[in-house]
Amino acid sequence: MQLTLSAPLLNTKPAVVIPVMLTMLMLSFCSAWASAQDERFSRSVVVEAARTLAETRFQPLQEVPEELLSLNYDQYRSIRYRKGAAVWGDTPTRFSIEFFAPGSLYDTGVDISIVENGQALPIPLDEDAFEGVSDEIGEILTSISKVAGFRLHYAFNENYQDEFVVFQGASYFRAVSQGQSYGLSARGLAIDVAEPTGEEFPIFREFWIERPSSRADSIVVHALLDSPRVAGAYRFGIYPGAPTRMDVEATLFARQELRHIGIGALTSMYTFGSMDASDRPDYRSAVHDSNGLAIVNGMGEYIWRPLNNPRGLQISAFMDINPQGFGLMQRHRTLEEYQDLEADYHRRPSAWIRPTGNWGEGHVVLAEIPTPNEFNDNIVAYWRPATPLKPGEPFQFAYHMSWPDQRPLPQGFGRVVRSAYGLKLAEPYPQMVIDYSDLASDINLEEVTFDVTLSAGSLVETVVQPNHRDGVRLIITFDPEGARLSEIRAKPTYQDKAIGETWLYRWTGN
Missing domain, CATH: 2.70.98.10 (Beta-galactosidase; Chain A, domain 5)
Known part of the structure; x- marks a missing residue:
């Protein structure tokens, strides 16, 4: 659709x-x-x-005061939560928490509580919690007792805690x-x-x-x-x-x-x-x-x-x-x-x-x-x-x-590593080029085939070429026949079994 x-x-x-x-x-x-x-x-x-x-x-x-809303980008970016104020920052706990000040684009504040020993207590915010602020802004931040969000730090190594999670704005994280x-x-x-x-x-x-x-x-x-x-x-x-x-x-x-x-x-x-x-x-x-x-x-x-x-x-x-x-x-x-x-x-x-x-x-x-x-x-x-x-x-x-960096696939199952679009040389037909890698070592690349379908237009030709030791390249050339949109589907098979990801794309004539 x-x-x-x-x-x-x-x-x-x-x-x-x-x-x-x-x-x-x-x-x-x-x-x-x-x-x-x-x-x-x-x-x-x-x-x-x-x-x-x-x-x-x-x-x-509730919106935060106008003095916070009127902060420009650079002014807001200069506000930093003081490292020494991080929750659990000076304890054996491997995690610590720092908070974001409300203001500028973050026009509201949220409530955050820390749960210890089964009891939930609001986070403490004093006038020294944030750096890079004027005395006036610091007092306002303390008086509203709300923050725009928080970030979690974790000790991936013994000497430093890295930031790795942020919750800030609407329901984003x-x-x-x-x-x-x-x-x-x-x-x-x-x-x-x-x-x-x-x-x-x-x-x-x-x-x-x-x-x-x-x-x-x-x-x-x-x-x-x-x-x-x-x-x-x-x-x-x-x-x-x-x-x-x-x-x-x-x-x-x-x-x-x-x-x-x-x-x-x-x-x-x-x-x-x-x-x-x-x-x-x-x-x-x-x-x-x-x-x-x-x-x-x-x-x-x-x-x-x-x-x-x-x-x-x-x-x-x-x-x-x-x-x-x-x-x-x-x-x-x-x-x-x-x-x-x-x-x-x-x-x-x-x-x-x-x-x-x-x-x-x-x-x-x-x-x-x-x-x-x-x-x-x-x-x-x-x-x-x-x-x-x-x-x-x-x-x-x-x-x-x-x-993750990558989503793991089953061992020997082909992964799409590159998709490219262009026009066929000397002819006005669109072409899709799809490269697969990580195919099983016992597959004869010369015998790999593709099931290719179009929702509109017609296939002109498909070409399958071995590409490195464990991969193949599929080239799809098609004639839109006046259509402005076509859903393209290509599935690699070997001996009637799927051996890689099904490739889908919506061509819109761009």
Whole structure:
């Protein structure tokens, strides 16, 4: 399916809402939460808080004072959380926490509590917590006692704690594995992505971070999600390493029926690469945080879909029952493939979502939004359940998430390492070039064949060539026959068995 919307969708963000006083409906939630605070903290406390919250009308987070909102980019960037104030920074615990100040684009603050010995206590913020601020701004930050988010540090070695996870803004979070640089982000929940009525952006309005023991190599973060039409309780079991992993559990309570939600939502950037060259001269050969969507569907088929920076909004839906996994991948891992000495695109993480249990019917959604440069995230991928969320019916889901360099494939199973697009020499026919590697050593490359189909147009020819010792190259030449869009599918086989990823692509005549 194809949708075309105007480019301003690219900069869609939650609308700024004028702060309002809490209504009587909200008081019931506050009372319930106050009672919960007297108990020993557990996940059930957050679940009950979400359930109670969903029975009240949504209340936007209050904006921070104008003095913070008026900070420009450089002023905000100069504000740093003081290293000496890091939570657990001077203790044997291998983790520590630092906080982000609200202000500039981060127009609201959230509440964060630390859980120790079963008790949840608000984080301490004094006037010296943040550096790079004037006395006036420091006093304001202390008086509101809220932060924009936090980052976790972990001692990958004995001498230094590296930052590896950030929760900041709406329900966004991101992570890196050892040796990586930040790239794509994840979301707690996506709602109505690319719908004509506009997207709804849920928020994490409160966090609880459990203190690990001095020997623990994992940490647990709880979050209370809220949005005009849904509330939810989240638990993140976080394991730093190579790769960094997360176990995510969530329970949602709908205020209204929700027909379009996104689970395991990922947000990334793709500007140009081997499938579509830059529209303007650029010394770099590729600019992206991710270059493909990978899926293992419920039937066990491995799928690779290269990303695209289209002329108009493109929505692709991959129907499935009980998917085994999906994610946005950054497969190109060498500097030579980007030639960018500052951005470190070759060190950006991939992200892989593996469902826990059966997710039922639905589809993996890929949204590709036009962008003129790399400063805008323009790629969204998520699982959309077929069954709508309904008020009074809790909706639970869980998944394992990892932030690897590459998603492992079965031994000897072909991986797409390069996809390229051009025109046939001396003829006006489009050509797709797909390179596979890591094929099993006992395969006779001369006998590899491909099942190739087009949704529109006709095949002119397909050419299969051995490419190095363990790979093949497929060249697809086709005649669009006037079509402006064609879904292309290619599956490598050997002796009637699949030997590599199924390659999918939407050609739009660009």
